[in-house]
Each structure stands twice: as C-alpha cells, then as structure tokens.
Amino acid sequence: MKQKIQDILQFKVGDLHFYFLLISAPILITLYRYFSQSSHFLKLFPSLSQNELGNIISYELQFVGFFILMFVLPMLHILLLWEKPLSEFGFGLGDTRYGVKFLVLSLLFLVVPFAFCGSFDPNVTSEYPLAKALIQHKTNYQSITYFIPFSIISLGSFILEDIFFLA
Numbered sequence: 001m002k003q004k005i006q007d008i009l010q011f012k013v014g015d016l017h018f019y020f021l022l023i024s025a026p027i028l029i030t031l032y033r034y035f036s037q038s039s040h041f042l043k044l045f046p047s048l049s050q051n052e053l054g055n056i057i058s059y060e061l062q063f064v065g066f067f068i069l070m071f072v073l074p075m076l077h078i079l080l081l082w083e084k085p086l087s088e089f090g091f092g093l094g095d096t097r098y099g100v101k102f103l104v105l106s107l108l109f110l111v112v113p114f115a116f117c118g119s120f121d122p123n124v125t126s127e128y129p130l131a132k133a134l135i136q137h138k139t140n141y142q143s144i145t146y147f148i149p150f151s152i153i154s155l156g157s158f159i160l161e162d163i164f165f166l167a
Helices: 003-010 013-035 038-044 046-050 054-084 096-118 121-125 131-136 141-166
Strands: none
Touching: 038 046, 038 054, 046 054, 054 141
16 A cells, blocks of 8 residues: 555644744755855945945945844744744733843943953964954944944844754
C-alpha cells in the first residue's frame, strides 16, 4: 500500500503558518547575510564611501535591515496573514514601571560601560566592526554621539534575536 508523503511527514494543513515561519527563518537570515551587511550598503551607495562617517552610517543601515527582516516581517506575517493578536506571542507592555527602570539601569550600568571598555579590546574590535569604526573616528564629536544609540540598538538586536531564535 502506497502512502502519501503528507502521511509520512505527518503534515497538517492547520499548522501551515508554523511551517511557513520555520522555512522563512533561514531565508530571512540568508537575505540578511547577503543583502543587509554594511559592505553591501557601501557598494549600493558609493557616496557613503566618500563620507567621513559613511562606514558608521552603513552599520546603521545594517541594524535597520536586521530589524526589518527579523522583527517587522515576522510581525506583519502574524498580523496580516495569521490574523492573530500580538499578545498571544508575548508582545505587550507588561509592567511598564519595572521595564523602564530595568532599561535605564541596564543601559547606564551594563551596556554603556561594558561597550565602552570592550571597544578598546582588539578581540572586540575584530569581532564587532562598528566598534572599530567608532574608535577610528573618536576625535570627531559626532561619532561619539553615535555610541549610545548604537549601544541601545545593539542591545535591542540581541534581545530580538533571543526572542525569535530561543523562544
């Protein structure tokens, strides 16, 4: 007796959205790897190479690309195609008073000091090119103003990565 491939794989039509999310994860990561790296933006926008802060701006675009691919697109899938409320997936304000305190204290006492001190370590600058780009422009006041927002964006990227890949 011949079995259908659906029976062998135990494919359920009701779980189609889960399958879509599982298949889309490596596709989105591949898109990020090939089209959202800072080197791609430097090639795509040659004027960035001529700008003094073009390297830093290309890393900004890299973070924006990551945010869109790993947060916005899955959220749109949940809202528009799945038609489920985001609260079912853990999105909500929660305890805002605790959250604001935790965020401010984390930024002040964890992110900024460790990112600043670690940015002078050669191992960190080789692993995280944004740190190298900021250190190369350390005499420029404008580049220092990029440091704290990028620390916040980096922390947000790691949190989003944990949400989507560990949940």
